[in-house]
Amino acid sequence: MDRASFFAPKRSLGQNFLSDPNICRRIVASLELAPGDPVLEIGPGRGALTRILAGHDGPVMALEKDSELVSWIKAEFPAVGVVHADGLDFCWEGTRRLPGLSLIGNLPYNVASPMIWEMVSRCRSFRSMLFMVQKEVALRLTAKEGSRTYGALSAWVGNFVRGEYVFTVPPHVFRPQPKVDSAIVRFLPRPDPAWEDAAALSWTVKILFQQRRKQLGTILKAHWSEAVETWCGELGVDRRVRPEELSPDALRSLARVLDPKNEAAKSAKCPSGQGLPEYF
Template sequence: MPRQDPPHRAKKSLGQNFLTDPNICRKIVDALAPSADDYIIEIGPGQGALTEHLVETGARRLRALEMDYDLADRLAERWPGLDVVRTDALKFPWDELNDTGPCKIIGNLPYNVGSKLIWDIVSKVETLSRAVFMVQHEVALRLTAEPGTKAYGGLTAWVKNYCDTRYLFKVPPTVFRPRPKVDSAVVRFDPFPLTDRPVDRERLSGLVKLLFQQRRKQISTILRKRMKPEIEEWFQKEGVSPSLRPENLTPTQFRSLSLIY
């Protein structure tokens, strides 16, 4: 009889919640629009719920980033052709993908690192053609929020300078093992052309963090020590009142202001 591996116990320290509904898994993979010509990277494949459907696409290269060595070994054994990388996705050199041609990235991201991963991926992977991530529902609302709304924040302003984001569907706790205490949701990311992305990531990042660390204050108050004629002219040109709060600026306005603040 074939050897039966013991069930894997989810590790709370790694934020593991395994998908158990094949229909949800297929919907997530379909949202990536995978093809046989694609290079696909999956973050945190776990027990292979999404991987199984990704393998079926016949993608020319399928890479899985898994930091749980036990799960990584099981994945490699189940799919010998799968490129399993035993690593923490937060430490993965995402900008190295810029030397490998177009790629697509997918994953059921742990709640505790999802925002940080997305922040890095959208800004560092210039060859990204599409990404689909499942995140905490609250984070999904932030990723797709519009200026002037409560959900709009630093993550929104940053990501929407690199990608068009689309909220696809909500995922209930009942399709996970163990069950999380909150809803999840799936978001699709379609990157802008390189010519439409920020030219200075560091300046944009600095401004976004500066303003949203004090999001309840007026922009003029936050920038008081940095105020100079160029910034005053910027407000006039954009038709923006300095008395507004950070969530009222569009992603594009954050980008243009970052070049002069």
């Protein structure tokens, strides 16, 4: 028996390990790697995807938080570079040293949303991202304005990437089996990501969607100005609209008008955070 099977899933880390090789091959194939493309796997776990990726003709690296699994992956896949780090604290800006990088991973349900929030806005030169998340989260990540699932996460992600719902993954392909369906989502970079507007955009989507059932004029009553009134006129937006009716682009332009002075959000994300080692 493969020694990886002895690593019991840790509930504290939200671990649900893939166990179906056909699904694993389909997931990796969906990344559409070309020879020579660098790839970074987030949370390799017991190596279900890593085993396939290890045969890729290009640099392969894995980022894993669990120290026991880090040791096992290093021994089992010597050609794969392993970074022992938490994806929530990782210096994603460092991936710009790898133009054309693809990211892939079966993300733990309990951290998938905040991790994707950081990755899409801080990875500056990636080619594609392909992640397995809870189906409910996948629907929010790829939702369009006006839909029931559209929210702050949808609006934020939509300002940096183009999202696609790829396919649904049933519970029985995991050990242990989750109680809900999972799904694969793919992200491709937008040609005009909102890097310069990130701080204002983050503040704007959070304040709006905390009160998503209220009207725009009510939510922004304390911040209403002539500039906001002009913005409404230029975009044809009625102050009675609700946040979920505004597209990612509309929210970005509104953020520029509001321009909150959020210096904390504008500061460096990872002055001392761990990034990719130089050899990768």
